[in-house]
Amino acid sequence: MLSFEKLSLLLSLVLAVLPALLASRARRLSVAAAWLAALASATTVVAVAIGGTVTVGLGGNAWTSWVGFDASSLTASVETLILGVGALVQSFSVRYLQSDPLSARFASRAASVIALMAAVATSDSLFGLGLAWVGAGIAFVSVVGYRRDLPGTRSCARSARRSFSVGDVCLLSAFVIATAVLGPIHLGSAPALRTDLRRLGTWDDLISALVAVAALSRCAQGLFHKWLSLSVSAPTPACVLLHAGVVNGGGLLLLRLDPLGTWKPAMAGLLIIAGLTSVWSGAVMSTQADIKGSLASSTRAQMGFMLAECAVGAYPAAIVHLIGHAMYKGYQFMASGSTVSRPGQLHPQNGQARTRHRLIAGAVGLAAAGAATPGVHSGDGWVIVFFAATSAVAISLAWTSHFPATLRSQWRWPLGLVAASGLYGATADLVGRFAGRDLVLGGALSPWWLLVFAAVAWAVPRVIHSGKFSALGVGLIVEAAPAVLP
């Protein structure tokens, strides 16, 4: 007898497959199916919140158990994100790609990516997860390359294929080793899995290193950075799709395999590579004048931050970041045509920040930190509050120094910022605690390492722009931006 939770989980997965099959024949129907899939997944989230984790398997046979799905607070939440962004991409592209004769091809390939990523998010068996992961990568490459006539798409597809295949080989090897040692692995039963993993012994370090490489390749970190920069050659909906589990797939992978995340050298390596990629991408972004290029660099920086959060075991924060950033960047790409100013538009003067402005900004930052605090339950929470406060300071400093002193002050904007910070704190607490409730915290590096990351992120641009170090400077970063001719 199927319970309600199981039914809605299966329904969401079946509905997610439909658009991939229907897109070329019945476009409206496939868009409707995509939204219904997202709705079913959201229903699963509610059902899981009430009823607890469930696993749907196909019988107890050793072979059929390769196929099974798992609805926990984490998997259902991420699945809802993936299917939601996927449905949005479908709806958006119906009109956006109206004049594109290949739009049906885009729609069905995009739907395949979504369905496979939904499987990555919910698969119960380790092997199923691995296959879906590889499939999603292949499907994404085919989405990027669906318009071969657009300059740059072919080199992007080539670069992504190369990066993904390195990651895929690593991931599959890790899974093969683990399965060889332990037999079929089910992710749904985390406590049993943790006990099992102790039996891995010396394989443990190798497996986590391989998984880390897979995560780095999907998140375009380190040497795998190039494909993400090139992906802006593809039509906008493909760039939105990227954020439905593809580029943030590395975070999802680490979260799903959280038992691996105990202190290991691989995690330290991940922290260093992701942290440095993040800082460097932020610097590159500051010299990019093209909107989509700067969004892509920003994504890389954000993914570095998310992986760093995973590496230090700040899982609730990483989940919040994965979900929040996906929606943020999807929106930014969809709105990327709105960056041209209109004649007569009011451009506030870029004033010099004075002591008065700094004091106001400091006060706003403190208030914002206070507003975000009630949700804090653990060390990583405090770190996130620190980040929130710095954001509030930066925004209010920019806002107040734009604002001429001759005008009556507008208190509602700073107050709005503080209120937003409070809302954010509550949301992050709700989402993080709910989606991360089955994950074991601690044991890994301390979340306070993120402050070291922050210090490096703060210092590096200052060094680059100081001019004291002749080896560094704007030129070096301009040179690092991708330069591909059409």
Add this chain to the structure above:
Amino acid sequence: MNAPSRAAALRAVVDLASDPLPILWPLETAIATNPLWDLRSRGFAGAVSVADRLLGATGYPSDDTLRLAYCEGRITDTDLHSALREYRLSAREEFGVREGPEHFDAAVFNAHHLDGRIDAEVARWCAAFLGGKLPRSSDGFYNAWRHSVSTTLWARRPKAKQLLSRLPPTAAEAAVFCLTLLGIDEHQWRSELTAHLARMPGWAAHAKWRSRWAAPGTPGPALELVDYLAVRLAYATLLGSETSGGSEASGGTARSQTAQSGWRENAPAGLDTIPALAGMDASEKQEIWLRSYEIHYRARLLRALTRQTSSPSQRPPAAQFVFCIDVRSEGLRRHIEASGDYETFGFAGFFGFPVRVHPWNGGSAVDLCPVLLRPTLEVDETPAGGRPASGSALLAAHTGFAGVGPAIEAGRQGEISPYVLAEASGFALGPVAALRTLAPQAFAALRSWVSTKLAPEPRTELNLQGASAPSDDSQALYAETALKTMGLTAGFAPVVVICGHAATTENNPFASALDCGACGAVGGARSARLAADVLNRPRVRQLLRERHIDIPVGTVFVAAEHDTTTDRVRVLDAGSVPPSHARLVENLQEAMSQAGRRLTDERSGDLPGADPSGATSHVSRRSVDWAQLQPEWGLARNASLIVAPRALSAGVDLQRRAFLHSYDPASDEGGLFLETILTGPMVVAHWINAAYYFSAVSPDVYGAGDKAAHNVVAGAGVWQGVGGDLRLGLPRQAVFDGERLYHEPMRLLTVIEAPPTLIDAVIARNAVVEQLVGGAWVHLVCRHEGTWLLKAGDGSWIDLPDGEPPAYPDSAGPVDATLEGLQTSRIGGGQP
């Protein structure tokens, strides 16, 4: 020669060298231009062949387009006969066409031998500079580059280091220095510089705009031609010294590859089977096919104009309307005229007032005039009733609101701030994205509600009195010129509506390309208000009376705006209409709304993905949809400019393809007003026409590419993808419907009602008009005493009875026989 004079000589050569390059306005005011404008003295065919060789840009409709047109009956055999005949007349001698010295062959050769790495390097420095990302950008591009480039890995190589240390401090000197090192003599400078500019026409076109067209003091980093060339030459020198010997073009661009294919003879296979065309070269054949395509339209237009019988009513009209000449006004005028006793006029949408308006809230100044002019009037916009005490609170609200975007951007660009900012705003933006996609109108309503709450727009007025306003005399002078040029000097109705136009689109980098071109790619509401306000001033009317234009006391001018995306027409400042006229204006508002709805029904048949049953609600949704890449067709299919009293075209369905300029030859003895029209509005119409033409026939070079993959670069233009050159012209979605060309690429047909002698006199007085007409950039047809006359290429006038071209004498029928081969290879489903 000493260094300073050589630098001066170089500056002179730079301007000449940039002649074959297009001009690219920034996206904020995306002006439609003729990309071959500075080659106009060579005539259409000559200019097109230069661009073909230099940039790989085809200048004629493709073989497929023409074949399809023939199969569908869009080109008939009669058209071909006429085209041949007219072409032979023009082939004898083209007046107004001069060949310049040939330096292009060398330039073409050089362009193919330049190193592709130069392009890659220069493109990213240009982008970073325009984005304001480089320190010392106020010193110009060359110096900003020189300052920052030293930290690249590139510049650490010994040869580069050595060269960089020897580079002179100004761009012109540096260019001379590098040219000398490259071993290029002064007489080769021009072709070498043209070659460098032609490698990336987009960046060159932006620099050309900045150096040759932008008003002095235009904000933003100034990427000048000399700076751009100096940096390019520096890279050429560096690369040349590294790969000395065997330096081959590497990493050539896709466009230069097309350029190489354009290098070959480009014969339209299948279209050259007509015996009469035998022995002609490819471009002559293409010219004849294009002319046939144009003649078909011309014949139908002139026939329709000849047949129209509706004579203007003798009764005084209930109201008069002045619209912009924009082709989109034609439909609205037709429907308004059909709905009552209304008289309409056409005039360039700045209504004759070249003005710079300073917005009330301190926003950037807006120039409202065609870019061929510079604003000569300055007007302040103020909240209605001066600046009351509440004005400053309002200003604070606006400043605070306007500061939010840049503040969030600052957070996005910060070191530690972007991380939480992104995830926090994501939880708000995710649902907003769903709303914008699923219910665009609900989102638009919500957004306007919020912005009205936070920063309400006050009622504003244009300040026309006082020290800072233009003098009464100058106001009256511009008003007089405008009224006389459009032929509205007597018989004023109680209400005269002055109607500008603008487009409402969402998430559209090319939004300004759909606004009023005659207002400098800005919405026309301010111009309409200014004209109405000036003409309502008693002092101005008094001065006009002294100049024999008597506007009755009972006449009120009312400003309105036509939204071309939704066809909503709304009266601006309805509150300030005197009570005596309020009722009448209300009726007019109703009539305009009715006409707009009918126009929407008419238009929706052509809009891709439109729902014809609910056209009005469809277009409202379309105009606010952020996923809509084709909000309207804009000026696509524009084809003609009619300079005549409305009586010539009233009642004819011109299918929104004609620019209509009112003109009364009876009151223009010296041809002064005609001269104004031919040197102003005709040139603007020609620019728009040519921009659409070239974006349609050569979309890879002169078109901006697919909007779905556009990447806006610093507001200057778009990249297709991750980098490289800026794209020129109009996006693919503006001229193509799916894979099929929607725009019909034709050169502008100007129809003038005036004596041919008067037109000849105007042509003789104006070199630009002579070049456009003589060089076949624009076709000219004259209506005089009931006959149609065509200006032939040799300068003579040919009689066109009833608008139809006369039968070609020696064409018994070979054409029909030989074209059968074409029909078998027909594409699409049209009937032959």
